[in-house]
Amino acid sequence: MKALVKQKAEPGLWLTDVPEPTIGPGDVLIKVLRTGICGTDLHIRAWDGWAQQAVRTPLTVGHEFVGEVVETGRDVADIKPGDLVSGEGHLVCGSCRNCQAGRRHLCRATVGLGVGRDGAFAEYVALPATNVWVHRVPVDLDIAAVFDPFGNAVHTALSFPLVGEDVLITGAGPIGIMAAAVARHAGARHVMITDVSEQRLELARKVGVSLALNVAHTSIEAGQRELGLREGFDVGLEMSGRPEAMRDMIGNMTHGGRIAVLGLAAEEFPVDWSRIVTSMITIKGIYGREMFETWYAMSVLLEGGLDLAPVITGRYPYQEFETAFADAASGQSGKVILDWSA
Template sequence: MKALVKEKAAPGLSLVEVPEPEAGPGDVLIKVLRTGICGTDLHIRAWDGWAQQAVSAPLVVGHEFSGEVVSVGRDVAGIEVGDLVSGEGHLVCGKCRNCLAGRRHLCRATVGLGVGRDGCFAEYVVLPASNVWVHRNPVDLDIAAIFDPFGNAVHTALSFPLVGEDVLITGAGPIGLMAAAVAKHAGARNVAITDVSEARLDLARKVGADLALDVSSASIADGQRLLGLREGFDVGLEMSGNPAAMRDMLANMTHGGRIAMLGLPSQEFAVDWARVVTSMITIKGIYGREMFETWYAMSVLLEGGLDLAPVITGRYPAAEFEAAFADAASGHGGKVVMDWTA
């Protein structure tokens, strides 16, 4: 089968022929239909410092996909040939304290699909049945392919009650855009989102943000005034991993404000902890999705009319992966999807 592979410890990826993966008794073999490009994939392609520490070549990359079940192992129940599925990309041990308590998203032994084991940028992928999400209701193939990052957005956005709240999102990348759509759909009064890319800020307006603020020319304090806020934002969703964004968010939260932080900084940075203490601000770190409560919430949100179509701005045949990756790395658009049937 054809697969997109990190063949050696150097920048770049190659579309090459590799053996089709074999499914065990508890596994599901899936024909891949669509895949989404993630920031993790960009790191692996660039072979930066993180990738050099996290990845061993050769490796089939990718962890965002939608596909059709073509076979199931003898021990698998509840999944049928022909089902449209997506996959949870965090494979957990099932034996640690958190796994046994049903908190699988907190497993310390998590292995990432397309990072610690062969991934889904291929014609076929194998997953344990426990990591397969069956779409019981109709869903667009492209949207189904981005359930993994959509789950990051949902997990982050729904960490705190949103009804009637004023929400600040720093970073209008694809997950920030999805979080803005979720926050507005979930009943936030005002949703403000910041970035320095006008193209991405325009996408934010299309998904329902009340204020899309270019912080290269205006401050978050200016945004507060534009929205008529008197005491600051109630809920913050930090999606950028940018130290300045986090500091600005803290400076513009109301007393007792709550921040969910998904953006991953590249290095340590200083925080005004005195403000955190005296303003009694709660900061919660987010990594991945709650298995599978977040997935259930995603499906329900889509059934309830949440529209993620504007977030997908690039569609390419898998054979044109170089163009697809260049688009994803540009920093100007939303999600980029590759079609493995073209």
């Protein structure tokens, strides 16, 4: 079968033939229809310092996908051939304290699909049945392909109550924009999102944010005044991984404000801990999705009319992966999809 492979320990990806995966008694074989390009895939393609530490070549990359079940192992009872499915890309051990307590998203031995084991940028992918999400209601294939990052957005946005709250989101990448859409849908009063890319801020406006602010020209404090806020934001969602964004967010929270942090910084950086303590600010780190509570929330949000269509800005045949990756790496796009169905 065809697959996008990190063949060598150097920049680049290679479209090549690899053996079709085999499945065990508890596994599911899936014909991939569409995949989403993630920032993780960009790191692996660029072969930066993180990728060099995390990845062993050769490796089929990719973890955001939707596909159709073609075969199930003998012990799989509730998934059948023909089902439309996406996959939870964090494979957990099942035996550690958190797994046994039902907190699988906190497993210390998590292995990432497309990072620690062969992934979904291929014609077929195999997964344990416990990692397969069956779409029981109709869903657009492009949206189904990005349930993984959509889950990151939902997990982050719904970490704290949002009804009537004023929300600040730093970073208008695809996940930040999805989080903004979720916050609006969940009842936030004002949602302000910041970035330095006008193209991405325009995408955020399409999902109905109260204010999309270019912080290269206007401060968050000025944005507060434009929205008529007097005491700061109630909830912050940090999606950029930028030190200046985190510091600005802390400086613009109300007393007792709550911050959920998904953005992954490249290195350590200082923050104003005195402000955090004296303003009694809560900071929560987010990694991945709660399994499978977040997945249920995603499906219900879509059933309830949440529209993520503006986030999808490009779709390419998988053979044009170089163009697709360049689009995704431009910093100007939303989610970029690879079509494997042809």
